[in-house]
Amino acid sequence: MNDVNHPVPILEAQSIRKVFDRSDGQLVVLDGCDFSLEKGQAVAVVGQSGSGKSTLLNILGALDHSTSGKILHSGKLLDFGRRQVVDQWRTHQVGFVFQSHMLLPDFTSRENLLLPARRQGPVTSVIRERAQNFLETMGLQDRADHLPGELSGGEQQRIAVARAFMNKPSIVLADEPFGNLDQKIGGHLGEMLFGLRDKEGTSLVIVTHDRHLAQQADKTMKLENGKLVSVD
Numbered sequence: 001m002n003d004v005n006h007p008v009p010i011l012e013a014q015s016i017r018k019v020f021d022r023s024d025g026q027l028v029v030l031d032g033c034d035f036s037l038e039k040g041q042a043v044a045v046v047g048q049s050g051s052g053k054s055t056l057l058n059i060l061g062a063l064d065h066s067t068s069g070k071i072l073h074s075g076k077l078l079d080f081g082r083r084q085v086v087d088q089w090r091t092h093q094v095g096f097v098f099q100s101h102m103l104l105p106d107f108t109s110r111e112n113l114l115l116p117a118r119r120q121g122p123v124t125s126v127i128r129e130r131a132q133n134f135l136e137t138m139g140l141q142d143r144a145d146h147l148p149g150e151l152s153g154g155e156q157q158r159i160a161v162a163r164a165f166m167n168k169p170s171i172v173l174a175d176e177p178f179g180n181l182d183q184k185i186g187g188h189l190g191e192m193l194f195g196l197r198d199k200e201g202t203s204l205v206i207v208t209h210d211r212h213l214a215q216q217a218d219k220t221m222k223l224e225n226g227k228l229v230s231v232d
């Protein structure tokens with residue numbers, strides 16, 4: 001239903017099932033997951049290691065497809081039969097932050113920030129200014145021309161967080177984004193991530209083991225025995 005009290009979710013997953021065929025037989029990782037994300041909402045996903053959190057996140061961001069079930073964006077079904085359409089959707093609508101920074105090693109911080117925009121077309125002065133603003137917001141203006149290998153782990157991940165927001169995605173998916181950092185630095189980056197989400201009005205799904213980080217989300221879901229359950 002589409003009215004003020006029941007807005008259409010920005011992202012919805014219905015009855016998601018994921019089965020991996022392995023040499024030792026079939027592994028049912030997701031066994032009918034339902035998920036809903038409102039515009040501007042932040043949802044934390046928790047669960048034991050191996051419970052399927054990354055699998056779920058990859059399916060939500062169309063990096064992987066489910067064995068069965070549906071993904072809807074603003075009420076519109078994603079058609080996984082049309083790969084180009086799905087790739088376009090991901091490029092425009094979804095930003096990712098992974099546990100490892102995934103920055104390209106031969107590109108400077110600034111160039112890494114500009115890469116998502118380059119995939120969409122020419123880099124305009126407006127886009128360059130957005131990258132510069134992100135560098136300043138993240139306190140990395142002095143690191144703009146450095147290569148990832150010349151940055152600390154926290155600095156690398158700050159660039160990775162900013163990069164996820166560069167294309168003004170409607171959704172950012174973060175998979176244990178600060179799991180490799182010590183708690184203090186991770187906490188600081190968590191504030192930056194939630195700050196950007198507030199400023200940009202982006203919806204956020206964050207997989208995390210960090211309770212403090214999960215508490216900053218609007219709600220927490222737990223992945224258990226292939227099902228997503230509400231924790232709050």
Ligand SMILES: Nc1ncnc2c1ncn2[C@@H]1O[C@H](COP(=O)(O)OP(=O)(O)O)[C@@H](O)[C@H]1O
Nearest residue numbers: 020022029047048049050051052053054055056
């Ligand atoms: N491509 C794959 N092929 C086979 N099994 C996989 C694959 N990816 C993940 N798995 C298995 O699925 C389960 C869930 O993995 P994952 O989603 O990475 O869990 P989490 O992120 O919660 O630690 C694990 O048992 C893992 O070994």
Ligand SMILES: [Mg+2]
Nearest residue numbers: 053054055175
């Ligand atoms: Mg994982």
